[in-house]
Amino acid sequence: MALFIESMSCWRLRRRPANRPRAGTAPEMRTPVVRPSRPPARRIPVKVERATFPACSNASRVARARQWCRVALRCAALGLVWLTICGSCGWSQPGGAAVAAEQNAAQSAGVQAESQPNDQPPADGDAAPAPEPPPLPKLEEMSLPTVEELLTKPPVDWVVLKTGEVVVCQPVHPRPDTIAKLQKQLADSASWKPPPVVRQPGESDESYEARRRARIEEFKLRKRKLEFLEIVLPQDATLPDDKEEPVYYIDLKDIDRIIYYEDLMLQRIDKLLDQGDYRTAFELLLVLDRRHRDWPGYAERVQRLLFLEAADRYEKKLYEQALAYLEDLHQRNPRYPQLFEQLGKVVQPLIDAALAREDYRRARYFIRRLASMEPQHPVAVRTREELMTQARQLVAAARSEWDTGDYAAAADRAEQAARVWPELREVSETFQLVTRRYQRLYVGVVAEQHGFVVPPPSARRRQELMYARLFEVDAFDDAAHYRTDFVEEYTPEDLGRRLILRLRRAQPYWKPYRPLTAAELRQALLQRLRPDDALYDDRLASFVRSIDVDSPYSLTIHFGRVPVSGVALLSFPLTAPASTGDSSENGKPTPVATGPRGSAGRAGVSRVAFVADQPSQTPDSPGALSGDRGSHVGATQRFVQIARHDRSVRFRRVVPEPDGVEEYHVAEVVEIEYDSYEKLLQGLLRGEVSVVPRMPSWLVDKIEATGEYFVQPYAVPTTHVLIFNPRSRIVRNTELRRALAYAIDREKLLKEVVLKDPLMRRGKIVSAAFPSESNAYHPLVKPRPYDLYMAYALTVLVKQAHGGEMPVLKMACEPDPLIRETAQAMIANWKRIGIQVELAELPPDAHRRLAEPSDVDRSERAEWDMAYRTVRMAEPLTELWSFLTLDPHARVESLQSLPDWLRLDLAALDEVVDWQSARRFLNTLHKKLQSNVRWIPLWEIQEALVIRKNIRGFPERPMNAYHRVEQWIVQPWYPRDR
Numbered sequence: 001m002a003l004f005i006e007s008m009s010c011w012r013l014r015r016r017p018a019n020r021p022r023a024g025t026a027p028e029m030r031t032p033v034v035r036p037s038r039p040p041a042r043r044i045p046v047k048v049e050r051a052t053f054p055a056c057s058n059a060s061r062v063a064r065a066r067q068w069c070r071v072a073l074r075c076a077a078l079g080l081v082w083l084t085i086c087g088s089c090g091w092s093q094p095g096g097a098a099v100a101a102e103q104n105a106a107q108s109a110g111v112q113a114e115s116q117p118n119d120q121p122p123a124d125g126d127a128a129p130a131p132e133p134p135p136l137p138k139l140e141e142m143s144l145p146t147v148e149e150l151l152t153k154p155p156v157d158w159v160v161l162k163t164g165e166v167v168v169c170q171p172v173h174p175r176p177d178t179i180a181k182l183q184k185q186l187a188d189s190a191s192w193k194p195p196p197v198v199r200q201p202g203e204s205d206e207s208y209e210a211r212r213r214a215r216i217e218e219f220k221l222r223k224r225k226l227e228f229l230e231i232v233l234p235q236d237a238t239l240p241d242d243k244e245e246p247v248y249y250i251d252l253k254d255i256d257r258i259i260y261y262e263d264l265m266l267q268r269i270d271k272l273l274d275q276g277d278y279r280t281a282f283e284l285l286l287v288l289d290r291r292h293r294d295w296p297g298y299a300e301r302v303q304r305l306l307f308l309e310a311a312d313r314y315e316k317k318l319y320e321q322a323l324a325y326l327e328d329l330h331q332r333n334p335r336y337p338q339l340f341e342q343l344g345k346v347v348q349p350l351i352d353a354a355l356a357r358e359d360y361r362r363a364r365y366f367i368r369r370l371a372s373m374e375p376q377h378p379v380a381v382r383t384r385e386e387l388m389t390q391a392r393q394l395v396a397a398a399r400s401e402w403d404t405g406d407y408a409a410a411a412d413r414a415e416q417a418a419r420v421w422p423e424l425r426e427v428s429e430t431f432q433l434v435t436r437r438y439q440r441l442y443v444g445v446v447a448e449q450h451g452f453v454v455p456p457p458s459a460r461r462r463q464e465l466m467y468a469r470l471f472e473v474d475a476f477d478d479a480a481h482y483r484t485d486f487v488e489e490y491t492p493e494d495l496g497r498r499l500i501l502r503l504r505r506a507q508p509y510w511k512p513y514r515p516l517t518a519a520e521l522r523q524a525l526l527q528r529l530r531p532d533d534a535l536y537d538d539r540l541a542s543f544v545r546s547i548d549v550d551s552p553y554s555l556t557i558h559f560g561r562v563p564v565s566g567v568a569l570l571s572f573p574l575t576a577p578a579s580t581g582d583s584s585e586n587g588k589p590t591p592v593a594t595g596p597r598g599s600a601g602r603a604g605v606s607r608v609a610f611v612a613d614q615p616s617q618t619p620d621s622p623g624a625l626s627g628d629r630g631s632h633v634g635a636t637q638r639f640v641q642i643a644r645h646d647r648s649v650r651f652r653r654v655v656p657e658p659d660g661v662e663e664y665h666v667a668e669v670v671e672i673e674y675d676s677y678e679k680l681l682q683g684l685l686r687g688e689v690s691v692v693p694r695m696p697s698w699l700v701d702k703i704e705a706t707g708e709y710f711v712q713p714y715a716v717p718t719t720h721v722l723i724f725n726p727r728s729r730i731v732r733n734t735e736l737r738r739a740l741a742y743a744i745d746r747e748k749l750l751k752e753v754v755l756k757d758p759l760m761r762r763g764k765i766v767s768a769a770f771p772s773e774s775n776a777y778h779p780l781v782k783p784r785p786y787d788l789y790m791a792y793a794l795t796v797l798v799k800q801a802h803g804g805e806m807p808v809l810k811m812a813c814e815p816d817p818l819i820r821e822t823a824q825a826m827i828a829n830w831k832r833i834g835i836q837v838e839l840a841e842l843p844p845d846a847h848r849r850l851a852e853p854s855d856v857d858r859s860e861r862a863e864w865d866m867a868y869r870t871v872r873m874a875e876p877l878t879e880l881w882s883f884l885t886l887d888p889h890a891r892v893e894s895l896q897s898l899p900d901w902l903r904l905d906l907a908a909l910d911e912v913v914d915w916q917s918a919r920r921f922l923n924t925l926h927k928k929l930q931s932n933v934r935w936i937p938l939w940e941i942q943e944a945l946v947i948r949k950n951i952r953g954f955p956e957r958p959m960n961a962y963h964r965v966e967q968w969i970v971q972p973w974y975p976r977d978r
Helices: 002-013 059-088 096-115 147-152 178-191 205-225 261-275 278-291 298-315 319-332 339-356 360-373 378-404 407-420 425-437 457-466 518-529 538-543 677-686 697-706 734-742 746-754 788-801 817-832 846-851 876-885 892-897 900-909 915-931
Strands: 048-050 157-161 166-169 228-232 247-251 255-259 439-446 472-476 480-483 487-493 498-503 544-551 554-559 578-583 589-592 639-644 648-653 666-674 709-713 718-724 763-765 809-813 837-839 866-871 935-941 944-948
Touching: 147 261, 147 278, 166 228, 178 228, 178 255, 261 278, 261 298, 278 298, 298 319, 298 339, 319 339, 319 360, 339 360, 339 378, 360 378, 360 407, 378 407, 378 425, 407 425, 407 666, 425 439, 439 677, 457 639, 457 648, 498 518, 518 538, 518 544, 518 554, 538 544, 666 677, 677 697, 697 709, 697 944, 734 788, 734 935, 746 763, 746 817, 746 935, 809 817, 817 837, 817 866, 876 892, 876 900, 876 915, 892 900, 900 915
Parallel strands: 439 666, 809 837, 809 866
Antiparallel strands: 048 247, 157 166, 157 255, 228 247, 472 480, 487 498, 498 554, 544 554, 578 589, 639 648, 648 666, 709 944, 718 866, 718 935, 763 935
16 A cells, blocks of 8 residues: 555656646647736737746656556556455445545546646636736837946846837847847758667667657757747746746747847947946946957947047047047047048147147157058158158258357257157268267256255265366275376375375366366465365364475475375365456466355465355356366366256366367266156156166166166265254254154165165165265164164153153255155154154255354254255265264364364364274264264165166266266267157
């Protein structure tokens, strides 16, 4: 009995559903209910079928099912026999007849329901007929989805029937061209052959035949299915109660077309483009491209969007953006309507604006961009011819100037022709001819936005260019090594108390200055020895006792006490004496110069002006260039400023080189200013400049990696140091200076801000303002560590001393973007311990006002309290005095603002008579300065001079940006279009 019940359960599970056709028979053409999402659906009046195709099992499962059916039938027969026997014996249970009658009635009702069609009402009329669903919407009644619906709701397709009605369903497949692809598959199915069925070993005939018939039925159903489109209703569709799955089949003959979800997006994009909402249209295009790449109609919408965007940017006069859109459009479709004309309209104002600023490189750039798309475009052809004609005219003018011997004017014309159109052959030939004779050196620097407490870097740099010192530092290892271009023989006598100088009688042709006479040198020395002179030097006056002129080119200096380094005392420049109306004994005008404040010098005495304060000479000034080596220019002056424009300064040789020599050198130096180091790097790469004196370390590494430049490290590293204003009362507090020093995280700032290199390959932390390789640097004096707790404790003591409140400190910094960024980072460190510091914006003449004598206690607050500066101190023996007093001249009165112990030590330093004693004294002074926090050394950076590889003759380890610049050779080169 249990076996019988189990078999009946298996048979009942495998019964065919009432609404599913039997296998092997064609599906009946019924009209089930299809419910699209909007509006409610009705019965589709075409051949639409539900998914009633049974899933075909494999042969083994079919055979096993047949065996179970035979077993079930046998068990049923045995059960009937058993019930008959029991009934005849009177074993029937009470109510058995009634139950059997109910079962028979139920079975007969089930059979009748199964045989009755689904679309007919029940035979007995007890159940009411189902209500007629609303009709399907017409195509003209459908509303286009909004942007929000397209981006947030599930995608749907519109199946448009030939009756004009629309069925909304989930995306159909395959897509696109679904109907064409299905019809092609249906046509190809005519040549399909039933798959062969191979008999398995040991398989019976019945099992093989059943498996073969099942395979054939499956093959027929697959072909039959190609005549219909399978659709799935949207997830939010409402299904009838008797429908379990939202899958239906529509005959392909009843379908007019399919409007895909992507087509709905394209229609919405068209409306957005018509409305001018280009941003939203672009976002929809991105979504469409990610959903289905290269959808039909996508490329046309993208092209239209690009064209309309370009027209919109053109109307707003954003021509470069418009050109970018048109270039993209041209790459996609070069023959797009009106594209050719629009390109000319957009490029023409760009070229005109560049030519108005004489930015020929930019004009050529836009011409190349236009010609790369349309080589024969009238705008490109016409502008190219105009520029080539202009370049030929400049070449002709350069040739004319060359014939007259005006090499500077010829170089101007040749360089301008190379800027206008560098690709012409005659431009290249003329440029090489002229610039080999008259060489220009273009130097790129960062513009200074404000003043500083000492002469700014630009003043120091131009001083090094314009004036050569009598003795100048030429090399550095652990001490400074001097050289001179004016003294031929240097002879110390009488144990250093007498110094004989024999001057050069002539200079080589490539030297830009005339020979120096003994009388001129004596006058320059006397000027620095007179207390009433602005350039009075207390240190030099304390050493020199008298000066004798032995001959026109020989001079003897007598020292009252022996200096450690006589050449270090004589390391100063000479400037030009001007002519006056007075006459000397020989009837010739006596040279008289003008001091820094305009005071006239005494007759017969040459007064020398401080270089940083001397007015720049022009061609109209007494020191104008004339080519005569006897002109009134400084004996040690190499270059003179001839012009200054908004962003450039020009310097020219004092004495030009003669004609007919074998090799020429730099005749003119042009400094070009940029707003930032990034702009400076851009100018270097474009070929606007060839030399960069100062560049951040991380940019130097990138430049060196290109292989197109020499990167020459300076002989003396650059030290960054904080100095204190001797006139400021608040920074006289030692605890405050210590707190400031302890609160600076030097290592972090050096790695992250200054070098941007965690390995610190081009820098290190130091404890003095002079180089760590110098003899004056004490190796046992370590940099002060970063200790935030100690800094905070010292700050509390300082605030208690000031009554609980401490004024805001003012810090000045050099006019350099990198230094200013580092200063801001240090200010943030000090703020953590409660010290408020702000940057002080100083006027351009701040260093001149500080050098003026004044009472150090005349005001309660100074203009600045501390300053962040950089220095290259090659000779601490003579430079330390000026560094600590911020006075360019060594004067005793400038020491009044320093502590007593420091004044005595600086005075005692001049009493030292040998190098060993000087070294020990400097080491001791280093320890004292670090202990008393008279300065806060930060780090030293190994900066480098960047030089283009068309330049040669420069030193391997230069001392400054213009070290021996008169010997540099600039080979002809100009940037070409790439």
